[in-house]
Amino acid sequence: MPLPADLLDAFRSVVGAEYVRTDDASRESYGVDALKRGHPADAVVSPDGAEQVSAIMRLCATHGVPLVPRGGGTGYTGGAVPTRGGVVLSLERMNRILELDEENLVVVVEPHVITGHLQDTVEKVGLFYPPDPASLRTSVIGGNVAECAGGPRAFKYGTTKQFVLGLQAVLPNGDIIETGGKVVKNVVGYDLTHLLVGSEGTLAVITRIILRLVPKPPVQSTLRATFATIAQAVQAVSNVIKARVVPAAVELIDGDCLEAVAAYLNVRSLAPAGTGALLLLEVDGLAEAVTEEAARCERACRDAGATEILRARDDAERQEIWRVRRELSPALKTITPLKFNHDVVVPKGRIPQLFDLVGRIKREYRLRIPCFGHAGDGNIHVNIMVTPGDDDETRRAHEAERVLFEGVLALEGSISGEHGIGFAKAKYLPLELDPQTIALMKRVKAAFDPDGILNPGKIFPN
Amino acid sequence: MPLPADLLDAFRSVVGAEYVRTDDASRESYGVDALKRGHPADAVVSPDGAEQVSAIMRLCATHGVPLVPRGGGTGYTGGAVPTRGGVVLSLERMNRILELDEENLVVVVEPHVITGHLQDTVEKVGLFYPPDPASLRTSVIGGNVAECAGGPRAFKYGTTKQFVLGLQAVLPNGDIIETGGKVVKNVVGYDLTHLLVGSEGTLAVITRIILRLVPKPPVQSTLRATFATIAQAVQAVSNVIKARVVPAAVELIDGDCLEAVAAYLNVRSLAPAGTGALLLLEVDGLAEAVTEEAARCERACRDAGATEILRARDDAERQEIWRVRRELSPALKTITPLKFNHDVVVPKGRIPQLFDLVGRIKREYRLRIPCFGHAGDGNIHVNIMVTPGDDDETRRAHEAERVLFEGVLALEGSISGEHGIGFAKAKYLPLELDPQTIALMKRVKAAFDPDGILNPGKIFPN
Numbered sequence: 001m002p003l004p005a006d007l008l009d010a011f012r013s014v015v016g017a018e019y020v021r022t023d024d025a026s027r028e029s030y031g032v033d034a035l036k037r038g039h040p041a042d043a044v045v046s047p048d049g050a051e052q053v054s055a056i057m058r059l060c061a062t063h064g065v066p067l068v069p070r071g072g073g074t075g076y077t078g079g080a081v082p083t084r085g086g087v088v089l090s091l092e093r094m095n096r097i098l099e100l101d102e103e104n105l106v107v108v109v110e111p112h113v114i115t116g117h118l119q120d121t122v123e124k125v126g127l128f129y130p131p132d133p134a135s136l137r138t139s140v141i142g143g144n145v146a147e148c149a150g151g152p153r154a155f156k157y158g159t160t161k162q163f164v165l166g167l168q169a170v171l172p173n174g175d176i177i178e179t180g181g182k183v184v185k186n187v188v189g190y191d192l193t194h195l196l197v198g199s200e201g202t203l204a205v206i207t208r209i210i211l212r213l214v215p216k217p218p219v220q221s222t223l224r225a226t227f228a229t230i231a232q233a234v235q236a237v238s239n240v241i242k243a244r245v246v247p248a249a250v251e252l253i254d255g256d257c258l259e260a261v262a263a264y265l266n267v268r269s270l271a272p273a274g275t276g277a278l279l280l281l282e283v284d285g286l287a288e289a290v291t292e293e294a295a296r297c298e299r300a301c302r303d304a305g306a307t308e309i310l311r312a313r314d315d316a317e318r319q320e321i322w323r324v325r326r327e328l329s330p331a332l333k334t335i336t337p338l339k340f341n342h343d344v345v346v347p348k349g350r351i352p353q354l355f356d357l358v359g360r361i362k363r364e365y366r367l368r369i370p371c372f373g374h375a376g377d378g379n380i381h382v383n384i385m386v387t388p389g390d391d392d393e394t395r396r397a398h399e400a401e402r403v404l405f406e407g408v409l410a411l412e413g414s415i416s417g418e419h420g421i422g423f424a425k426a427k428y429l430p431l432e433l434d435p436q437t438i439a440l441m442k443r444v445k446a447a448f449d450p451d452g453i454l455n456p457g458k459i460f461p462n
Numbered sequence: 463m464p465l466p467a468d469l470l471d472a473f474r475s476v477v478g479a480e481y482v483r484t485d486d487a488s489r490e491s492y493g494v495d496a497l498k499r500g501h502p503a504d505a506v507v508s509p510d511g512a513e514q515v516s517a518i519m520r521l522c523a524t525h526g527v528p529l530v531p532r533g534g535g536t537g538y539t540g541g542a543v544p545t546r547g548g549v550v551l552s553l554e555r556m557n558r559i560l561e562l563d564e565e566n567l568v569v570v571v572e573p574h575v576i577t578g579h580l581q582d583t584v585e586k587v588g589l590f591y592p593p594d595p596a597s598l599r600t601s602v603i604g605g606n607v608a609e610c611a612g613g614p615r616a617f618k619y620g621t622t623k624q625f626v627l628g629l630q631a632v633l634p635n636g637d638i639i640e641t642g643g644k645v646v647k648n649v650v651g652y653d654l655t656h657l658l659v660g661s662e663g664t665l666a667v668i669t670r671i672i673l674r675l676v677p678k679p680p681v682q683s684t685l686r687a688t689f690a691t692i693a694q695a696v697q698a699v700s701n702v703i704k705a706r707v708v709p710a711a712v713e714l715i716d717g718d719c720l721e722a723v724a725a726y727l728n729v730r731s732l733a734p735a736g737t738g739a740l741l742l743l744e745v746d747g748l749a750e751a752v753t754e755e756a757a758r759c760e761r762a763c764r765d766a767g768a769t770e771i772l773r774a775r776d777d778a779e780r781q782e783i784w785r786v787r788r789e790l791s792p793a794l795k796t797i798t799p800l801k802f803n804h805d806v807v808v809p810k811g812r813i814p815q816l817f818d819l820v821g822r823i824k825r826e827y828r829l830r831i832p833c834f835g836h837a838g839d840g841n842i843h844v845n846i847m848v849t850p851g852d853d854d855e856t857r858r859a860h861e862a863e864r865v866l867f868e869g870v871l872a873l874e875g876s877i878s879g880e881h882g883i884g885f886a887k888a889k890y891l892p893l894e895l896d897p898q899t900i901a902l903m904k905r906v907k908a909a910f911d912p913d914g915i916l917n918p919g920k921i922f923p924n
Contacts, residue, residue: 103700103811104840126706148649159647161656162624175898183807184839185621185879187610187660188894189921190903194623194656198649215706238565244588244677289751345645349565377646378566417647432650436637440909441652447905459651 001085003042007063011045011087014055019046019093030070030088034135035078035424036338041068041088048093050168050176050207057205058174060087061453067172068455069201071111071143074135076341077422079147079200083457089205091142097121098208105213106165106182111142111206115149118211128216130157133418134329142206148198150418152249155376156284157214159418161197168208169196172449182210195444200420201455203448217284220248221294222318223311225279225301226271230254230355232305233277237348237375239300240281245293250376251280251325254355257332257370261324264331270324272307279306279375280325328372332383335368340384340397344408345417348378357407358382365396365403379417405431421459429461463547465504469525473507473549476517481508481555492532492550496597497540497886498800503530503550510555512630512638512669519667520636522549523915529634530917531663533573533605536597538803539884541609541662545919551667553604559583560670567675568627568644573604573668577611580673590678592619592710595880596791604668610660612880614711617838618746619676621880623659630670631658634911644672657906662882663917665910679746682710683756684780685773687741687763688733692716692817694767695739699810699837701762702743707755712838713742713787716817719794719832723786726793732786734769741768741837742787790834794845797830802846802859806870807879810840819869820844827858827865841879867893883921891923 002022011020021027021044032038042065047053060067066086073080082088095112102125109118116136119129132151133139139149145167150159166180180186180193196204227233230252237250255276262270271278279301283293294311301309312318332339346354355371362369373380382404384397405415405428415432416425429438442460445452464484473482483489483506494500504527509515522529528548535542544550556572559580563569564587571580578598581591594613595601601611607629612621628642642648642655658666689695692714699712717738724732733740741763745755756773763771774780794801808816817833824831835842844866846859867877867890877894878887891900904922907914 101809101811103703104809105703106809148653150647154647158624161653162620171898171902175902177899177902178896179899181876182809182874183841183876183879185612185616185807185836185841186876187878187880187882188876189883189891189900190665190906191610191623191656191660192899192902192906194653195906198653203652215703215708218706241565241567241677244680246677286751286754288754289748292748292750345647347563347566347568347644349563374647379645379647412644414643414645414648414650416649417645418649420649421651429651434640436633437639437641437654438651440633440637440639440654443909444652444654444657444906447902447909 001042003065007059007065008043010059011043011056015045015047015052030090031082033073033075033078033080035076035081035422037078038081039083039085041082042085044088044090046090046093050170053089053170053205053207054174054176056087056089057170057172061172061174061451066456067453069205071140071146072135072138074139075143075147075422076419077424079420079422079458081423083423094207100125102127104182107211107213109141109209109211111209112140115139115141115144122213123216126216127213129163129211129213131160131163141209145197145206145209146199146201147420150379152251152374155250155374156246156248161194163212164193164197164209165212166210167193167196167206169204169206171204172451172454180210184212198420200422200458202445202458203454219287219290220282220284220318221290221311222282222321223294223297223309224321225306225309226275227277227279227304227306228274229276231352233279234351234375236279236301236304236306239303240297243296243300245283245296247281247297247376248284249280249282250374251372252375253278253280253324253328253372254370256368257328257372260335260370261327261331264327264334275307278324280321332370332385336385336387338386338388340386340401342382342384342401342404343379343416343418344382344404344413345377345379346408346411346413348376350411351375351378351380353411354380354408357404361400361403365400367397367400378413423457426459426461429459463504465527466525469521469527470505472521473505473518477507477509477514492552493544495535495537495540495542497538497543497884499540500543501545501547503544504547506550506552508552508555512632515551515632515667515669516636516638518549518551519632519634523634523636523913528918529915531667533602533608534597534600536601537605537609537884538881539886541882541884541920543885545885556669562587564589566644569673569675571603571671571673573671574602577601577603577606584675585678588678589675591625591673591675593622593625603671607659607668607671608661608663609882612836612841614713614836617712617836618708618710623656625674626655626659626671627674628672629655629658629668631666631668633666634913634916642672646674660882662884662920664907664920665916681749681752682744682746682780683752683773684744684783685756685759685771686783687768687771688737689739689741689766689768690736691738693814695741696813696837698741698763698766698768701765702759705758705762707745707758709743709759709838710746711742711744712836713834714837715740715742715786715790715834716832718830719790719834722797722832723789723793726789726796737769740786742783794832794847798847798849800848800850802848802863804844804846804863804866805841805878805880806844806866806875807839807841808870808873808875810838812873813837813840813842815873816842816870819866823862823865827862829859829862840875885919888921888923891921
């Protein structure tokens, strides 16, 4: 539905004519994200600064036009899709690192700084921003904050949430608020900062972010271990924790994934015959501690029955070990281009039960479901592979995802550890949250956005 | 104001007659906390379990009677004081550790578990709950969560917030909600868990808490260093951070505090003559790393001009070094029994400016203001000493606290890093937060508590 000409003119007078796009190509391309199920925007507006965001927001509120904030568009649950049309507010011009305060271990950034670029910048001065979503070369920090992005290093360092100290944000009524600040401790009023983290762009548009940094660990040690079964690999992780080591990464890759990567790389095999699970462990810190911790990890794997253990002797070998993990995503695409990519999470000790559940689902629904993920925190990516156009398989896949979610919740887990709800999982929200909690969340939403202008149709089932 | 007899009877039928107290002694003693400025409760009710909390809450809501949740009563800002009378809901019966899950590094507790007892319990199995408010032997975990308690170890490990994974809580309408869960990653819906942490009992009554644990660091190394000036001590902390060490404690004690402790312990001096600042540094972790990190800390202090450096060779010496820190609170009481105890926080690098500010305030308002605190995160306890009954000094102290807060905010700090707002600091909230943000927080409060039944008169200025 085209927006009124006077509204478009008003947008142009705020941001400049070249930053208001209504051509079909823009409306389409900004209407889709990594979920690949989109809806065209009515207009794409690119503001520069909180004042412009505020002005656009006020205009949308006055005209009852939905506004959907957009970062890198790398989300897997459709959080940036304008499902009801309206304005996509692309923050692409707000991409500056405003301040790097080495003394206070703080960096202040605009939302559209690419996460990997931020990491490179702070690492040049010996500092470290740990959260490392797989999308870090294309996703932006504002999107990471809006979704509370995770990644392999979350087990040791925590997710995005643990690094956000303060925000500037624009409310649906146009108010510009500042939450938190540059100090690590702050207990003045309610913690709006962490309410906004992970709120998927439904409460406010984030226009500035203050992040905590830590010293960059000087040394890493990386090892891979192969096991006949998932249960043995998880036992190895339990042994690592019993040995009181907290690795920076504990990645688990199942046999189906290994086969896919081997096929993709055109090699016969990446692991000994009969490998059901590969574990990738990385410890970091001072050299003195890393040597000891790596030895403990190796022992933990051996005690759990590892069939082979390789420890990287240099950075080239480290990159080689990580390669399998990095090639997973393109490799799975060669099986079939479409997957229902779920990021369920269970208490770590219950990962074997989760894989048992996936095994049953595979057999019962006749589906290919390669799995990999972050074994340290129980966050497993369950990829239900679907052949485009195969309606029967698609139906079975949808049934399977509900069975998966119900099983995960029975294991005291959660249906999403990293990707959020967006609109793709909104109908499943009541599986995890009781009606009272959902009602409370809707009242919180109304406290921010009484008219439902901001990113409507997300999180809550219709 | 006595509550209606039928309401008291209804309370008795919910929790049992012996757990509804209306005698004067109970009403008075449960009407005061560590702030020492109280107001008597109309009744003290002690429920056991969320269902009972819910029933009492519904009764209060129906009758328009304020309800004030109470943990250990150790808060410094009057958060547990029933300033408008009503029911004090003492959670003292809900003091069980429900589940210690070593495999998943999680503990599930009721709110009235004493924090120190929780720590002892998990340390017996080699695990660690880091947050260590000074009150840990008398404060309870529910209060720690409601206030987001800090402590020395917050610099390395984070405050209470970083360890709360999930909550069960009762809303003012009686709804029992569950937020978060046992998994570290969870991005399903809004993060109500961390909105409740630090909400000072104004949004919901917390009835169960799921906490994350970490492996207990096997080794500590503790050192104290003395400096002629605060600026040198802060330079030492900067050097430590430049050396990329994150100590588990970085405590700073000023010359006035040292004198008070020396007088209290009846010794001539605790440090070389002319000491303006004492730094207490502790690093923890694997033995291999701790040795290296302690050496770096020592070098950092030496480079900053330390006059004396002592490193504990055994646990007895470690306790001796910590003794000065531990005796601070009783020692300051011997100067005068009353203090306006502030917990301001500034970006670490600005601590010298904070002490310059305190120096000016001391001279201008003729006050004794010994300071100590957590130098790593810039959280300094500024103790404005007041002689009870000296009205002129009290007036000057109140003027001084406003000047202090304004100065801290000018340094990009916060007026409270640990103690919260309660009613003692409510009038200062608008110094730190703009009207839009306060209005938003009030809308959030209304989303939880539309009738203002729960802990009224706190956080927001009247």
